[in-house]
Amino acid sequence: MVNLVIMRHGEAQPYAADDSLRQLTPDGQNDVRQMALWLKTVYANLDYVWSSPYLRAQQTAELMLEQQPAECQFKLIPELVPDAAAEAVKAQIDALLLAQPNAKLLLVSHMPLVSFLVESFTEPGQAPIFSTASLTCISYQPGQGGVVQERNRPLALSVLPEI
Template identity: 40%
Template sequence: MKLWILRHGQAESHAATDAERNLTAHGREEVLRSAAQLIGQPISAIIASPYVRAQQTAQLVCEALGFEGEIRTVPWLTPDANPLQVLEQLDSADNLLLVSHQPLVGSLIGLLQHGHLRDPLSMNTASLAELEGDWPLAGLMSLNGVTHP
């Protein structure tokens, strides 16, 4: 299976709540540059945080790829979610794209790659990581690369 993990694009600095922050024009451009890296990839599902900036990021990716599936919105991909609990949710061998936030994305990538939470990966806005392995389990996936827009 392949697993792509995309951090949302740059978002506005203020909104009524953190969850309501929208992407900026620059953030949209960043997302489109990262989405270009996914053209031709066998993505079977897109799973995103419910936060507005992650939803907007996922929607831009869908449009750029012509992805016809629905974006699955889940509460376990928010910024402060527990990476161990995220792994419990990833029980399939499908090729997935996760759209989420720091610090979760960096911690999740470190956990998948190293098997522990002590070495999170630095992820800029709209950074895209590609991991590969038989199952999405701690320490059992290889990091193929990270693209920073």
């Protein structure tokens, strides 16, 4: 069962005086909406959405929440910034899943942290490169490790043949 989804924020503006204040572009918003709908359709509802405090990640999380039930809880996690340590985030998730073994969680963060998180929850050498608005779905149990079940990105969902 997929209980952990790790997502990189959607496409953001290229420049801002403060990197943490960069906003999603219109294309980035559309990509995130597409991923939110896909996630809702393919996997069961989430219980938690945790986001980096950076604006582009918060905007991504808010768009993902639009496709989740009202009970889904949103939380800003200071440790989800780009240069944070994956093990600090993993410790928080382990604590949550030990207390609530059936919880389903989405993390919205940045490169390179999202890659290191996948590696931390699965196995060494499993640190994929994430394009914007892409995600990795993992079945994870604290103390036992995890397995990547699926990876997806907006481009993969939008390539349909013309009739």
